[in-house]
Amino acid sequence: MNRPDWSDENLLQAIQQGGTNRESALRAVYNDAELKRKVIAFVRNHRGNTADGQDMFHEGLIVLDRNVRDGKFRGEAPLKGYLYSICRFLWMNQLRKQAHTTTVAEMPPTAEVDTQTPEIELVAQEQKDLLRRLLGELGQRCREILELWKLSYSMEEIADSLGFSSADMARKAKYRCHLSLMEIIQKNPHTEQLLKH
Amino acid sequence: MDLELYFDQLEAYAEGRMPEAERAAFEAELADSAELRQALQHYRLSRETVEQGIEDNLRGQLETWAAEEAGYIAPMEVRPKARIVAMRPQWIRLAAAACVVLMAGWFLLQWAGRGYTDHALYSANYELPRASDLRSGTAGENPLEAGYKTLENKDFQAAVNYFKTIEPENERYGEAQFYLGHAALQLKQYNLAIEAFETTIRQNEAKFREDAEWNLTLTYVAAHRTKDMAFKNLLAFLINTPGHAYHRQAFELEKKLGSFLRK
Numbered sequence: 001m002n003r004p005d006w007s008d009e010n011l012l013q014a015i016q017q018g019g020t021n022r023e024s025a026l027r028a029v030y031n032d033a034e035l036k037r038k039v040i041a042f043v044r045n046h047r048g049n050t051a052d053g054q055d056m057f058h059e060g061l062i063v064l065d066r067n068v069r070d071g072k073f074r075g076e077a078p079l080k081g082y083l084y085s086i087c088r089f090l091w092m093n094q095l096r097k098q099a100h101t102t103t104v105a106e107m108p109p110t111a112e113v114d115t116q117t118p119e120i121e122l123v124a125q126e127q128k129d130l131l132r133r134l135l136g137e138l139g140q141r142c143r144e145i146l147e148l149w150k151l152s153y154s155m156e157e158i159a160d161s162l163g164f165s166s167a168d169m170a171r172k173a174k175y176r177c178h179l180s181l182m183e184i185i186q187k188n189p190h191t192e193q194l195l196k197h
Numbered sequence: 198m199d200l201e202l203y204f205d206q207l208e209a210y211a212e213g214r215m216p217e218a219e220r221a222a223f224e225a226e227l228a229d230s231a232e233l234r235q236a237l238q239h240y241r242l243s244r245e246t247v248e249q250g251i252e253d254n255l256r257g258q259l260e261t262w263a264a265e266e267a268g269y270i271a272p273m274e275v276r277p278k279a280r281i282v283a284m285r286p287q288w289i290r291l292a293a294a295a296c297v298v299l300m301a302g303w304f305l306l307q308w309a310g311r312g313y314t315d316h317a318l319y320s321a322n323y324e325l326p327r328a329s330d331l332r333s334g335t336a337g338e339n340p341l342e343a344g345y346k347t348l349e350n351k352d353f354q355a356a357v358n359y360f361k362t363i364e365p366e367n368e369r370y371g372e373a374q375f376y377l378g379h380a381a382l383q384l385k386q387y388n389l390a391i392e393a394f395e396t397t398i399r400q401n402e403a404k405f406r407e408d409a410e411w412n413l414t415l416t417y418v419a420a421h422r423t424k425d426m427a428f429k430n431l432l433a434f435l436i437n438t439p440g441h442a443y444h445r446q447a448f449e450l451e452k453k454l455g456s457f458l459r460k
Contacts, residue, residue, distance in 0.1 A: 026255070030262055058259040062252055131249040136403070140440035146247045147254070175204070181243045182200055182236075195238050 008079040015068040018151035026065060035080050039087045047095060056094075060087035069152070130190055137184045142177035149174050198232045207240045257445070264321040313458045319419040322446060323412070325379060341369055344376060356380035357389070371400030375409055382412070387420035410435065411443035414450070423454060 006028045014025035029035075039060065040053030048056075063086050067073040073082060135143060141162070148158045155167035155174070164170040185191050209215040210223055227233050312321075326348070339345075341363070347356040357380045363373035378393035394413035397405050414435065417428035432454075435447030453459075 023258070026258075027262065030259065054263065058256065058263070061259060062255050065255060066248065066252070128249060131246045132253070133403075134246045135250050143247075143250055147250050150244065150247045150251060178208075178243060179200055179204060181246060182204075182239050185239045185242050185246070186200070191239070191242065194242060 008075050011079055012068055012073075012075050015065060016152065018069075018148075018153055019157070022065070022151065026061060029064070029080070029083065030061060032080060035084065038084060042084075042088055043091050046091060048091060052091070056087045056091045059090050060084075063090070127194055130194055134181070134184055134188060138177065138181050142173075142180060145170070145174050145177050146181065149178075198236055200236060203233065203236055207237055211237065211240050211244070260324075261449075267321065313453055313456050315418050315421050315423065318450060318453055319415050322450065323382075323415050323419070325383070326376070339369075340367065341373055341376070344373065348376060348380060351383075353380040353383040357384065357386070360393075371397050371402045371405055374400065375405045375412075378409065378412060378416070382416055382419065385419070387416055387422075390416045391420075407442040410441070411446065414443075414447065418450075 006025065011025045011029065014021040016022075036054075036057050039057045040050055043053035043056050044050065060083050064073070064079075064083050073079075138146075144162060145158060148161060153161070155170045158164070158174070159167050159170040162170070164173060206215070206223055210220065215223060227237065341360075344356055344359040344363075347353075347359055357377060360373045360377035360380065363370055367373065374393045374396040378390045378397065381387075381390035381393060391413060394409045394416060397409035398413065400406075410431065414428065414431050417423060417425060417431070422428055432447055432451055435441050435443055436451055438444060441447070
């Protein structure tokens with residue numbers, strides 16, 4: 001829902017709360033047509049097209065969500081300016097990767113100066129694929145439990161959402177699922193490769 | 198190492214919930230034990246793994262919003278009400294109002310129905326593999342490299358020609374058939390696309406199977422073959438497999454296929 005009264009503080013709080021609050025807040029940011037246009041314009045001005053711009057807006061939102069939940073962004077700067085900086089950073093980084101041999105000095109110049117440097121952890125596609133494979137070995141229900149836990153749902157909420165009889169049962173299930181995932185990681189021959197990065 | 202013995206401590210430490218005194222003792226233990234240090238790294242990796250799932254879910258959500266936005270129907274403009282001075286008998290005004298309502302309803306149905314045609318449903322759900330998804334392995338060692346380039350360049354006929362040359366003995370045959378399916382779909386060669394996606398599914402490679410099942414579903418939609426039993430069985434399979442990567446999309450697709458707006 002696009003509520004006109006979304007302040008930065010409300011948005012941050014809702015993303016941290018998880019659940020439908022997080023979804024509503026992300027949707028509100030997503031619905032900011034002016035910001036989306038600005039990101040797309042930036043990408044189009046730097047060797048990209050509209051679809052690339054749309055992709056960058058999506059990827060930027062994903063980074064924003066993570067950084068807010070991890071406490072890396074606490075509203076030190078305006079949220080939408082921060083998101084714009086992330087999108088620009090991601091696109092420039094993608095151009096750099098595509099160019100391979102192009103040095104930073106040769107990259108297209110940007111007229112605007114970042115108000116802050118977004119803290120972004122770039123994970124290589126191969127690493128992401130490996131993480132997905134590890135997660136794929138876990139059952140669907142375990143995935144859901146762990147994802148809700150990681151999104152800061154309480155055990156009561158997890159029990160409600162997934163039909164456990166009590167918070168205690170949800171806690172035990174989460175424990176078993178997390179142990180299973182760690183065992184999958186322990187046994188996977190590619191784990192060491194992931195840890196090196 | 199027996200993870201169960203240390204799990205609670207690893208969790209409390211990694212999540213920053215370990216009391217200060219206990220923390221110092223645990224860090225001393227960590228310094229002494231390579232096994233414990235490795236277990237901590239594995240715990241952190243497990244968080245990263247779950248985070249990848251969350252990221253993928255959000256990416257799917259954003260794509261759904263983008264698709265909704267693409268098929269967005271502008272709300273009807275609300276005009277200020279004008280005061281109408283009665284000039285005709287009551288029954289004429291009532292009949293005229295009924296006509297207006299019926300016509301408005303008919304146009305509204307036509308507008309709303311536009312998002313529910315086979316073409317609209319296919320377009321809202323279909324995604325050509327992105328360039329970043331295509332490559333695995335270095336260009337020199339990958340026999341499909343030339344085919345990837347044709348797809349990247351959107352030269353779909355060349356892609357069809359290329360991927361057809363990959364023989365079943367080739368270890369990347371399943372993958373080649375998957376991309377053949379996409380190229381054929383772009384060219385509206387639906388029978389070829391169906392055959393190629395079915396071959397990919399039979400190859401049963403984890404990386405392509407679920408994608409092929411979903412793209413096969415969409416091929417039937419694009420080909421206006423949603424009455425086919427094969428399509429119905431496939432869609433039912435996706436809907437009844439909660440762990441399937443396209444379970445949610447299949448559920449939404451079925452809802453829209455059954456909508457009265459398509460009737």
